Amino acid sequence: MQKVYLVQSVSTGDFLYLSPETGDIGHTKLIVNAGCFDNFEDAANAGLEEIGNENEFIVFTFFEV
Numbered sequence: 001m002q003k004v005y006l007v008q009s010v011s012t013g014d015f016l017y018l019s020p021e022t023g024d025i026g027h028t029k030l031i032v033n034a035g036c037f038d039n040f041e042d043a044a045n046a047g048l049e050e051i052g053n054e055n056e057f058i059v060f061t062f063f064e065v
Contacts, residue, residue, distance in 0.1 A: 004036035005043035
């Protein structure tokens with residue numbers, strides 16, 4: 001099992017994902033399309049860059065099987 005991190009906007013409910021076409025970070029409504037980050041720092045930095053301050057997003061930790 002590997003620990004992964006998901007980022008969700010508090011205000012919109014959108015999850016962040018990494019676009020396979022462009023490599024840019026995008027937003028999706030579905031958790032199944034959400035991108036997994038390998039470490040908390042990358043997830044938090046993506047949230048800060050794409051969503052805003054630390055009060056506007058949440059980072060969830062999951063174990064990927």
